[in-house]
Amino acid sequence: MPIQAIQNRRLYQQIADQLLEAIERGEYRPGSTLPPERELAKLLNVSRTSVREALLALEIRGAVRVRVGSGVEVLAPSPDTGGATPAAVGTDIGWEPDPELDAELGPPVTLDIPPFALLEARALVEPEAAALAAGNASDAQLAAIRAAYEHNVRDNREGSKTHPGDRLFHIRIAEASGNPAYHALLRHLLGHRYSEMFRRMQALYTPDDMPHRSEREHQAILDALEARDAARARKAMRAHLDSVIGIFTRA
Incomplete structure (x- = not known):
């Protein structure tokens, strides 16, 4: 996986883009897991919090499933949900009117x-x-x-x-x-x-x-x-x- 140092604003978006490109190239196949947050942070020369934000963004886009304590699983795109996977659809916790x-x-x-x-x-x-x-x-x-x-x-x-x-x-x-x-x-x-x-x-x-x-x-x-x-x-x-x-x- 070619790694580039991240230096600009909106770090999580750039990190997410790099990871998504690696997934699309087949470096991480559906069912496999991404490297741990700490390892990704070291490779990309960014904070672990920026990596966590990037992984959340990828989950919302339907590319991965974040499993707390078990790693981040790469998902196969689902055309039935516009590219998002069923696991990533409906994960928003909503907003209660008050x-x-x-x-x-x-x-x-x-x-x-x-x-x-x-x-x-x-x-x-x-x-x-x-x-x-x-x-x-x-x-x-x-x-x-x-x-x-x-x-x-x-x-x-x-x-x-x-x-x-x-x-x-x-x-x-x-x-x-x-x-x-x-x-x-x-x-x-x-x-x-x-x-x-x-x-x-x-x-x-x-x-x-x-x-x-x-x-x-x-x-x-x-x-x-x-x-x-x-x-x-x-x-x-x-x-x-x-x-x-x-x-x-x-x-």
Whole structure:
């Protein structure tokens, strides 16, 4: 397989294209498995997260099946599904309408940002937004943040796929920061429908205990906000986002 160093933006697309070309040349035949993520990352001189995004993109295109813990299987094209394989069709986890979220943010549209780029952007912004919210939030805003937390708890109990309460929790913290740029950014990032690749990553790599782990982490953030402790709010938010990134990176 001829390997080229990847240097430009949208790395995952270039990686996916190289792998797809190798599949089409017959270097990886249907039923075989691609090299492990770590090996591909070393060969291509890119991060493992970029490789993971590329493999998710290939699965959505119907070229492979990602089997967590068992490798990535190359699939035969199926003309009955327009080139996608039956295994790759219907894997999207969907989008549950939520009247409260739609009333606050408007109807969702697809936001096409690679999964790890989205998470990394949030990790840069949200800890400082939480610290500012601890000092600036009004009593009404704190009550709205608590209501979003309770919404998230209900989502977890009801088995929600998209957790609108989770997104409301983060958006309302950004609003309470008093910085309109933070609020606009988080409203844009979280108020829209995630890309199919992000949703597929969630479906594949979210552990069973993640909703309740996230709930505990949200509780720590909420406690710090209600205590008006900026340093603790910043630390709790950073720990929460690092935990989410770690889960999707190590899975």
